[in-house]
Amino acid sequence: MAAGAAYPTGSLLAPVTLAAVHLLTIGWLTLLVFGALHQFVPVIAARSQATGWPALLSLLVIVVGLAGMEAGFLALADLLAPRAIPLLPAGGTLVLAGAALAAAPIARTLWSARPLAFSARFASLGLVFLLATLGLGLTFALALAFSETIQWAAMPTDGLRLHVLSGLLGWFTLTAMGVSYRLLSMFTLAPEERGALGSAVLWLSAGGLAAAWLLGAMEASGLAVPAALSTLAYVALALGGALYLFDMGRMLRARRRPKLELNAAGAIVALAAFSLCLLGAVLATITGRLQEMAGPLGYLFVFGWLSGLGLSQLYKIVPFITWLERYGALLGKQPVPRVQDLVDERRDRPWFVLYFVAVGAGTLCAALGSTLEWRIAIGGHLLATLMIARALWLARSGKPRLVQPRPTAIGGSRSLPTTGS
Amino acid sequence: MSDTELEATLTEALKEVLDPELGYNVVDLGLIYGIEVHSGQARIALTTTTRGCPATDYIREGVESCAASVGGISAAEVVMTWEPPWTPDRMSAEAKTHFGVAA
Numbered sequence: 131m132a133a134g135a136a137y138p139t140g141s142l143l144a145p146v147t148l149a150a151v152h153l154l155t156i157g158w159l160t161l162l163v164f165g166a167l168h169q170f171v172p173v174i175a176a177r178s179q180a181t182g183w184p185a186l187l188s189l190l191v192i193v194v195g196l197a198g199m200e201a202g203f204l205a206l207a208d209l210l211a212p213r214a215i216p217l218l219p220a221g222g223t224l225v226l227a228g229a230a231l232a233a234a235p236i237a238r239t240l241w242s243a244r245p246l247a248f249s250a251r252f253a254s255l256g257l258v259f260l261l262a263t264l265g266l267g268l269t270f271a272l273a274l275a276f277s278e279t280i281q282w283a284a285m286p287t288d289g290l291r292l293h294v295l296s297g298l299l300g301w302f303t304l305t306a307m308g309v310s311y312r313l314l315s316m317f318t319l320a321p322e323e324r325g326a327l328g329s330a331v332l333w334l335s336a337g338g339l340a341a342a343w344l345l346g347a348m349e350a351s352g353l354a355v356p357a358a359l360s361t362l363a364y365v366a367l368a369l370g371g372a373l374y375l376f377d378m379g380r381m382l383r384a385r386r387r388p389k390l391e392l393n394a395a396g397a398i399v400a401l402a403a404f405s406l407c408l409l410g411a412v413l414a415t416i417t418g419r420l421q422e423m424a425g426p427l428g429y430l431f432v433f434g435w436l437s438g439l440g441l442s443q444l445y446k447i448v449p450f451i452t453w454l455e456r457y458g459a460l461l462g463k464q465p466v467p468r469v470q471d472l473v474d475e476r477r478d479r480p481w482f483v484l485y486f487v488a489v490g491a492g493t494l495c496a497a498l499g500s501t502l503e504w505r506i507a508i509g510g511h512l513l514a515t516l517m518i519a520r521a522l523w524l525a526r527s528g529k530p531r532l533v534q535p536r537p538t539a540i541g542g543s544r545s546l547p548t549t550g551s
Numbered sequence: 552m553s554d555t556e557l558e559a560t561l562t563e564a565l566k567e568v569l570d571p572e573l574g575y576n577v578v579d580l581g582l583i584y585g586i587e588v589h590s591g592q593a594r595i596a597l598t599t600t601t602r603g604c605p606a607t608d609y610i611r612e613g614v615e616s617c618a619a620s621v622g623g624i625s626a627a628e629v630v631m632t633w634e635p636p637w638t639p640d641r642m643s644a645e646a647k648t649h650f651g652v653a654a
Contacts, residue, residue, distance in 0.1 A: 173603040278599050317572070319639050319652070386639040453571050454605060461568060462613025466615040468574030 132508040138425030138496045142290065145207035149200050154432060155297060156196045156225060160260075161189065162440045163234045163305050167253060169447060171236050174250040175243030176314050188232035195224025199271070204273060215275050222271035226264045226545065233257050248328055252308025257338045259300020262343065263321040267292045288350035295343055298428075299367070302436050304336060307374055313443060314378070318394050320385035327377050335370025338363050364415075371408050372500065375401060392475045392482060396442025399486045403434025426496035433511065434489045441518050449473050467530035474531060478521040485514035552623050557588040558643075561595075564621045568613045571606055575649060577614065581641025584632055591625040594619050602633045 136150035168185055198221020205214035240246060240254050266289065273280045315322040324331070341363035345355045378401055382394075390398070407430050414423040449472035457466040495504035512547035552560070555568075565583060566576040577583055577597070584596035597614055599607050611629050618627035639652045 169605070173601070175603065175605070319600075386650070386652045442561060450572065450605070454609065455569070458606065458609035459612070461571070461609050462615070462617035466569070466571070468569065469571045470574055531572070 132505055132512050134505060138429045142424070142428075145203045146209075149203035149207070152196065152199055152203070155302075156192065156199070159432070159436055159440070160229070160301055162444075163256075163302060164188070164229075164236075166309055166443070166447070167236045167305070167442075168232075169451065170309060170312065170346060171239050171250070171253060173254070173316075174247055174253060174308070175239050177239050177243050183482055184231050184235055188408065191224050191231060193226030193228075195221045195226075195228055197221065198224060202271070202275060204261070213476060214367045218275045219268065219271040222264075222268045229260060229264055233260065246333070247312075248322075248324055249308040249312040251332055252304045252311070252336070256301050256305030258306070259296040259304065259339070259343075263293060263297040263301050266296065268454055288346055292343055292346045292350065295346065298431060298436075299339055300343070301403065303371075304339070306436060306439055307331070307335070309443070310378065310401075310439060313446075314394060314397055315381060317387075317391065317446060318382060318385035319387040320381045324377060327373065328378070331370055331374045331377055333370070334366045335374060338366030338368075338370050344366055366397070368408060368412055371404070375405050375408070391470065392473075392479055393442045393446035396445065396482050396486075397439055399482075400435050400438035400442060403430055403438055403486070403489070407431045407435060423497065426493050429496055430489065430493040434486065434493070438486060438489065441485070441515070444522055445478070445482075445518070448522045452526050471530040472525045472528075474524075478518065481514045481521070483516040484510055485518060554588045554590070556621050557591070557593075557621075558586050561586055561593060561618055561621050561624065563614065565595075565614060565617055568617050570610065570612065573600065573650075575646055577610065579643040579646040581643065581646075582610075582637060583614075588624070591623055593621075593624050593627040594631050595627065595629045598631050598632055598637045600637050602636070604631065625635075 131150060136144075136147040139149065142151070164185075198217040200221070201210055201214045202216070202218025202221060204210040205212055205217070237254075237257055240250055240257075243250065246254060270289065270293065311324065311328075312322070314320065337430045342360065345363055348353050349360075382398065407427055410423060410427050410430070411420065414420040414427065446469070449469050452472055453467070453469045460466050488507050490513055492504060492507035495501075495507050557563075559642060562578055562583070564588075566578045568577050570577055570580055570582065571578060580600070582598050582600070584598055586596075587594045588607060595614060595618060599610060611631060615627050615629045618624055620628070632650075639647070641652070642650070642652060
């Protein structure tokens, strides 16, 4: 994107844009969400989960499938030979198979934990929307690859809207909502019980989205749907999103850990990005400029909200997993670092700041149509992302900042393992 | 050493075991729900800050191995419990000050 491909005010259906979008949504976000679910559905459901080889196999199948899809898109853009076009549906089939393989143990764990905890309900619904997204995506892939035999007139309009709705809002956002409720309450010591407001968030967001999707599917199939009904579904969806943001604010204000760690601070900025997207989408709809603003808003949604939340939570999850692998078995036997000692917030905070500032600037440039400034902003975005990736790499491979001293005699001096940042 | 003295020694010893995420010891966090010592055999009731915490087994094993290393303890058994659920109110005054938790 920094090199000038997939500019967000261009056509979403341009093959190069589709290649970039799917690299992001499958290669980055879907793998990220599956990784998060493999780790945290057992926490959400308070059940152990066997992942092992199905998770590894699903990762390989999805990556190979995505490579096929990318080759197919590039062939559609005349950047590869036309004979590579059938790789698009073939790759899409592999992605669907890989996703099913990854989702099966997660779904099984959730099923065994009924009645589901509040946050687990969002994750379950997210999986349903994943299936809808991939099913539609595969249909598109077939229609794009074999346009002479398979024709779907509604694909660029209603079909695309359904694909985006179920993917960005259903699979990614509903799951992110559930995981964020659980993780942020856990990490900030905030009350997890969300009461009636939480139920309203779930019903309005998931119910509104399901209704909007089903009504859209009926329209795409040529059935007449009263406009008021569709509007009502979208209003419920927007209200659900607004209530979620309000409830997260309420939860974070009630936290017992006043000092926010970098992962929680980053999540708050991501929530702010979600708020701006919601506000922007509502205003653009009212003023009839949704089509025009879809690119900038989509960029802010994918990078400010979803990726911003993902990167900030990885900043806690990666050191946590590393700690479990490296130090878990040593606990109680010898001095071990804290999870937080595996990262250096002072070193990494500027990169998170640059990340969000660059995404904000990029959104503004895209909205104003400033191409050069957009590419500069994306350059900053790329640099910040690379430096955050480096911080995650160092959390796994570097040395912890300090190891707590062990008291020389049991019951002696209070040399507690409590010092730190 | 009497059982009561051993319980006090054990409590102090368990301050070496920390909750990895919060980075504070399990005793001052209030994760130890009970310690009983009878004839050198220790029974410890332990919780975690959240049910399903991925570090649960490691914290349990850490507490068990730390307890077993205390002189006078011949065997240590750690029982996990989540009733009642842990809240920050269970922290010691020192831990509350560290985290800025209102008393």
